[in-house]
Amino acid sequence: MRIEKLQQLLNESGKDAIIIKNRENKKYFGSLGGSGIYLVVTPSSQVQFFDGRYRQEIKDLTNGFENVEVPQGSYLPKIFDWLNQQKMTDLAIEPNGLSIQEYRALADSFDVEIWSSQIQELRAIKSQEEIQLIQNACVVTDEIFAELIPEIKVGMQENELGALIHYLSLKKGATAMAFDPIVASGPRSALPHGRPTQRVFTAGDFITIDFGIVLDDYQSDMTRTVSLGEATQELRTIYQVVKEAQQAASDFIREGVTGQEVDAVARKIISAAGYGDYFSHGLGHGIGMGGDVPILNPKSQMVLKEHMVMSVEPGIYLPGVGGVRIEDDVVIRNGIGVPLNQTTKELLTVGECYV
Secondary structure, three states, rough: OHHHHHHHHHHOOOOOOEEEEOOOOOOHOOOOOOOOOEEEEOOOOOEEEHHHHHHHHHHHHHHEEEEOOOOOOHHHHHHHHHHOOOOOOOOOOOOOOOHHHHHHHHHOEEEEEEEEHHHHHHHHHOOOHHHHHHHHHHHHHHHHHHHHHHHHHOOOOOHHHHHHHHHHHOOOOOOEOOOOOEEEHHHHHHHOOOOOOOOEEEOOEEEEEEEEEEOEEEEOOOEEEEEEEOOOOOHHHHHHHHHHHHHHHHHHOOOOEEEEHHHHHHHHHHHHHHHHHHHOOEEEEOOOOOOOOEEOOOOOEEOOOOEEEEOOOOOOEEEEEEEOOOOOEEEEEEOOEEEEOOOOOOOOEOOOOOO
């Protein structure tokens, strides 16, 4: 049980309790993600403090918790009262979720330690059930992408394609997008996080499409770059470099290597081709409920382990020309990296007429 692993961490550290406010962490431990819910976990108990808005959901959707309803806005004073009644003084908190004001109030009354990585590391090792849920999200993502391709034409706007991504995702059962989709075309494809605009697709554009869905609380994340008609030789060249780097890094993923080492595999290929200065971000990040590790970048010393899931997304971005990113989600299974996305990584040429 997930919460028992957290309680074991508390026991080992000597902490009396941890206060959890981060949405994804609350949901991971079986609580609700709403802003009016604070989760307090001790070595022997787990308590949800909540306001009346969540009364029915707490009853219907959670179990195994002690539940304390408080007036809206009075969460911390009630939590303080409860902790004092239990004679608890040594607390852990997360680095995200609580506000600075809340941190100061806690630090004035208790001994507080920020657990910067403990919960992330606990969440990083996925169960078989979690891996299956991520894979399910990736399957639907592949299906959405396959339905997008025939719709892309000269004359279409980026934001039209963005709207279609939203529509198809929700139609196919997603509860939300994992993040605001990226649709960046022509010279704008040189923007790693180019959100959709009213720019009209033109012949010869490279179009980068990066999106993920939330399905049963777990996320996917996939990027493909397609060619609208015949692209320039330079764009086709950088496509092949990124494809080679993405495949080599994915193939290198295994138990026991660091995030830095995986990043270096892709970066070396891109640098050797003369584009090192144009790969401007880390190679990847953890996949799960959101805010996951491991991180793959030039500084990451995290050692990869069995059942970790991560994105692998190298890119080359040439200002004024265009860019390419290719991304899959990869799980470590039986010691080696296995891609969860099945969409081809060959350069796809899409239609040239907008009807």
